[in-house]
Amino acid sequence: FNLYDDRLEQHAADYANARQRETHRRYDRLVQALDRGLVVPHFQPLVCLTSRMLIGFEVLARWHDAERGPIGPDEFIATAEQHDLIGRLTSQIIRQACEAAVQWPGGFTLAFNASGIQFRDGSLPEILRAAAVPSGFPLDRIQVEITEGVVIEDVATTLDAVHELEAMGVSIVLDDFGTGFSSLSRLHTLPFKKIKVDRSFVHVMLTDHGSRKIVDAVVGLGHSLGLTTIGEGVETEEQATMLTRLGCDIGQGWLFGRPMAASDVPTYLGSIGQT
Ligand code: C2E
Ligand code: CA
Ligand code: CA
């Protein structure tokens, strides 16, 4: 029995050490990637669902690793948050995106993702100002997406940051809407301009009656509060048609365009006649 316990403890210790080493390795690699400018913005089109005209881009972080190829944010945003690198990461993404986008034609918007941490510690307005203003990309064409969960966790501090951003001309999008439940009742007290229906609903909307009802209700609620509604994860023409029928204003998804590197955007703009 004792022998077994000892072995179990040894296993647990080995496991903890291995995990700690792995965490350190991830941290080191991310620091290196940030130093070398390997974490870059990609741009995914947002289009008006009735006219199919480009309205803006959502900026999504990608890590270009020499060995592993492109790595998605689900694999490194959490590491950045845990090790106090999220401010640096966000600054670099905003700076690079604005420097590229200021050279493209059209009055499109750029929507950035921010972490809950940055809303809560009040750092976001300053990060945005410092990273965006020098590029010359106008602040009133910048949006920040915040997830519903973050707002629910800490309404008061989040609101302070939201108000400061609004005063700068930056508007706020409530992201992943429908996944956080309780903010429905507070929606009218928050100064959001847009809500984004989570892609989990859009994906099953055509086959799952309940999901369609949720999308319908969210779009209706949004409109009654004077908000613009966005459907994300639109992959098929059928989904686009259904969203349009439900009155959703803006669509985003592979149907309209995958996230692309800055260097591919001018060609994309040419292909849609925006030059
Ligand atoms: P999100 O804000 O909900 O972003 C939308 C995600 O849906 C993106 O995943 C995008 O690539 C994906 N997507 C877009 N259209 C489609 C589609 O038609 N079908 C499917 N299946 N997926 C689609 P991605 O790029 O992997 O980003 C994941 C999450 O990482 C984002 O979710 C966002 O919360 C976070 N993130 C991305 N960039 C940043 C960043 O710069 N800072 C922070 N803090 N978070 C970021
Ligand atoms: Ca987003
Ligand atoms: Ca989302």
Ligand code: CA
């Ligand atoms: Ca999401």
